[in-house]
Amino acid sequence: MKQGKCIVFSAPSGSGKTTLAKHLLAQDIFKLMFSISATTRPPRGNEQHGKDYYFLTEEEFKTKINKNAFAEYEEVYPGMFYGTLTSELERIWAAGKNVLFDIDVVGGLNIKKLYPENTLAIFINPPNLETLEARLRHRGTESDEKVAMRLAKAETEMERAAAFDHIVLNDHLETAKKEVYDLAANFLNA
Numbered sequence: 001m002k003q004g005k006c007i008v009f010s011a012p013s014g015s016g017k018t019t020l021a022k023h024l025l026a027q028d029i030f031k032l033m034f035s036i037s038a039t040t041r042p043p044r045g046n047e048q049h050g051k052d053y054y055f056l057t058e059e060e061f062k063t064k065i066n067k068n069a070f071a072e073y074e075e076v077y078p079g080m081f082y083g084t085l086t087s088e089l090e091r092i093w094a095a096g097k098n099v100l101f102d103i104d105v106v107g108g109l110n111i112k113k114l115y116p117e118n119t120l121a122i123f124i125n126p127p128n129l130e131t132l133e134a135r136l137r138h139r140g141t142e143s144d145e146k147v148a149m150r151l152a153k154a155e156t157e158m159e160r161a162a163a164f165d166h167i168v169l170n171d172h173l174e175t176a177k178k179e180v181y182d183l184a185a186n187f188l189n190a
Helices: 018-027 057-068 085-096 104-116 128-141 144-158 175-187
Strands: 006-010 033-034 070-079 082-084 096-101 117-123 165-171
Touching: 006 018, 006 104, 006 175, 018 033, 018 096, 018 175, 057 070, 057 082, 070 085, 070 104, 070 144, 082 085, 082 104, 082 128, 085 096, 096 104, 104 117, 117 175, 128 144
Parallel strands: 006 096, 006 117, 033 096, 117 165
Antiparallel strands: 070 082
């Protein structure tokens, strides 16, 4: 099967990577399709299995690990796994599309390592930790404990930003949208 290209968006939770990913997905010229990650976390709000995530039990996830079904995976928090199924990449490439990832930092770097020539890895940097905390709290989907956990992880993730191909500061959304558009256009020769 012919491998398409991959664009990876990674960032601390609340940095705006999903908003920027959706912006690129809306650009038909890029022929992008969203890579649906697998996770053991429960659905939030109106999230749907097979659309937002593949929601698996921890046992199902570990069975797939043992069967080498993942291109990459990580235990992001204790007992909470996230990963990219190889079958998901094959599905997208078979449709003649390029893959767009919205994944955590370790996962993003693992995709870059797995497909080095075919991957553009972009780190979305929040303006600062205070802004990040405000964005997380504004969501209203997580407890104070979860917000604190995400902020602690954010500091570690931001230290790894330099390992990505590009760092985009998301302090002004329209500027960040233009920057990721230009990066994608250049990478995909669109």
